[in-house]
Amino acid sequence: MTSHIHQRIRHTVVFRTLDVLRVERLTPHMQRIVFGGAELRGFISSAPDDHVKLFFPNSVGEIVPPVLGPNGPTFPPDREYSPMRDYTPRRHDDGLHELTVDFVLHGDGPAATWAAQATPGQRIGAGGPRGSSLVADDFDTYVLVGDETALPAIGRWLEEMPEGTHVEVLLEIPDAEDRQALRSRAHVNIHWLERNGTAADQSDLLEQALRALHTPIGDTFYWIASESRRTRNMRQWLSEERGVPKDWMKAKGYWKANADDSDED
Ligand SMILES: Cc1cc2nc3c(=O)[nH]c(=O)nc-3n(C[C@H](O)[C@H](O)[C@H](O)COP(=O)(O)OP(=O)(O)OC[C@H]3O[C@@H](n4cnc5c(N)ncnc54)[C@H](O)[C@@H]3O)c2cc1C
Known part of the structure; x- marks a missing residue:
């Protein structure tokens, strides 16, 4: 007999800075970016439809993600915070500390614009995944x-x-x-x-x-x-x-x- 029980896993939220290691134009509208860096240690993504929040440089080129405090994540006052968007961890290599994200190049938007120009050595912020829901x-x-x-x-x-x-x-x-x-x-x-x-x-x-x-x-x-x-x-x-x-x-x-x-x- 089949039971179809889905599972929900919670993860501790961690904010990280990621380095762009490699960029590959997979297809005309899809840019693959492989991120790396020591901060990827401990990264967990358990389900294929997990998402991370990515934090892109603000208008002065700074990455200003929220800070975790007793009342949850808050943005530092007096600083222009980073635009944030949800993206799927397409692949994660725990041994190499690499995370692959595929960005749709749809036109204007902080994420798509950043992805289109990304080059090795640049950095962005990432938070999560906060949880994973595993489909039966x-x-x-x-x-x-x-x-x-x-x-x-x-x-x-x-x-x-x-x-x-x-x-x-x-x-x-x-x-x-x-x-x-x-x-x-x-x-x-x-x-x-x-x-x-x-x-x-x-x-x-x-x-x-x-x-x-x-x-x-x-x-x-x-x-x-x-x-x-x-x-x-x-x-x-x-x-x-x-x-x-x-x-x-x-x-x-x-x-x-x-x-x-x-x-x-
Ligand atoms: C759980 C989750 C996982 C996701 N995973 C991915 C992923 O792995 N790869 C990925 O590319 N996207 C993914 N997305 C979608 C991505 O977060 C949105 O497309 C996001 O709006 C892109 O941000 P932006 O800054 O480029 O554009 P925005 O500033 O959000 O939007 C600017 C303008 O572009 C339009 N727009 C936004 N996205 C699209 C689009 N795809 N096609 C056409 N017009 C668009 C908006 O309507 C708006 O007019 C995911 C979303 C969720 C919720």
Whole structure:
């Protein structure tokens, strides 16, 4: 009998300074950056959809992350604090003290702009992961749905999945050149969906592909990460039209097209 028990692990929050070691343009819209440094000692990331908060240089080039105090993290007064954004630990090598992060080059924004110009020797700040949620590994099928910001988490998950797992992947990317070779021991069916010029928040390729996907056999876990409104709509559709139980899906807005969108996915 299958039980489908998810696990939540808490980690002690640590703020670190990371050095850029290597930069590689994986595809036209994805910059891979490998960070290193002694401060990566003790770094833990237990789940493929973990995230770290990255702190980018402020307008005067300083990294000003929060300081941990008795009331939690607070930013130092009288200093312009660093813009912070969430990113997936794509790969972590504990022995080499290296952390790989894949940045979508979507245009303007402190994170994307910084990633586009990154060169070895530069530094940024990182906090977390604060926790990891481990999805039960006893579902018959996993359906992973995401745009390019979810590609690092999906790529890592596929690499970590055990042999014999069945996975359907719906991945929306800007263009055919943004496809990546994703390795896995699992039985994986990848559906690449290319926007070819349509804006990421205007596209509905993921929604169409999700509706067209035959209902997988057996107990199925759905994971969705994309623009906030789109994620919310797909989650609602799965719940209302497909009757997917709440515990059998995880849906998260990875970015907001509309800054006023206050929904917490
Ligand atoms: C848990 C989690 C994990 C994530 N992991 C990754 C990851 O590994 N790699 C990754 O690249 N991103 C990842 N993201 C998404 C990333 O945090 C956002 O895209 C973030 O907004 C980028 O910050 P920015 O400073 O570049 O742009 P912002 O300053 O946040 O936004 C500037 C403008 O760009 C728009 N915008 C932001 N992101 C995108 C986008 N992807 N496509 C088109 N327009 C966009 C905004 O709507 C806004 O108009 C993750 C998000 C979460 C919540």
